C-alpha cells in the first residue's frame with residue numbers, strides 16, 4: 065500500500081528524513097519504489113531529461129498524463145506526486161481542478177504546483193478543500209526561469225529568506241501538505257523548515273530540510289546537458305549505456321550475436337527437407 069500524506073507528515077515530527085526521487089518510466093519507478101523511497105515525483109523535469117526539450121515549460125498535460133500512468137503502474141509503496149505543467153494551473157481555477165483530477169486519475173496521489181501568488185493561494189485552497197492534496201514549490205522555480213534570470217540561488221539574504229518564509233506559511237495555510245525548497249542557502253531553508261508544521265523537501269537547499277529530492281537522471285548519471293552543483297551522481301549510466309551499446313554493435317558486426325543459445329532451431333527432419341528442396 066502506498067504511504068499516506070499523514071505518514072509523510074509524521075516523519076517530520078519523528079525527525080525521520082523524507083526521501084524523494086523523480087521517475088518518468090515504469091521500470092525506474094518500480095526499482096526506486098522497491099529501494100524504499102518515501103515519495104516519487106513525476107517532475108516536469110521530464111521535459112528536459114526524458115523528452116529532450118529545452119525547458120520545463122515545453123511540456124503539456126497530455127504528456128504528463130502518459131508519464132504519470134507509466135510511473136504509477138510501477139509504484140506500490142511510495143506516495144506518488146505529479147507536477148502540474150506550465151499553464152495547466154495558472155489560468156482558471158476550474159480548469160486547474162480538471163487538470164489535477166486528470167493526474168489523480170492517471171495514478172498520482174497528489175499534485176505539485178510551483179510558485180506563489182494570490183491567485184495560486186486561492187486555487188490551492190479550492191483543490192485541497194475538494195480532496196486533492198497539493199505540494200508547493202518555492203525558492204528557484206524552473207517555470208519562472210525567464211523572470212528569475214537563470215538558475216539563481218534564492219533567499220540569499222535575511223530579508224529574502226523572511227519573504228520566502230511568509231510565502232511558505234501562506235502555502236501551508238492554504239492546505240499544502242509539503243513544500244519543495246529549491247536552490248537556497250542551507251541556513252535559509254533551515255530557518256524556514258523550523259517554522260513550518262509541514263515538511264520541506266530540499267533540492268539544492270542543504271541538509272536541514274525535512275527531506276531531499278533528486279532528479280533520478282542526475283543521481284544515475286544519465287543526463288549530461290546540465291549538472292547542478294547540488295546533485296550527487298551515484299552512478300554513470302551514460303557510460304554504462306555507451307559501453308553496452310558499443311559492445312552490442314561489435315558483437316553484431318563480428319557475427320557473435322546472436323549465438324546458438326540465443327536462437328531458435330528447426331527440428332533436424334525439417335532442416336533435411338529444406339536442404340532437399342529444389
Ligand code: KIV
Nearest residue numbers: 086107108109244267
Ligand atoms: O520537476 C522536477 O523534477 C522538480 C524537482 C526539481 C523538485 O520539480
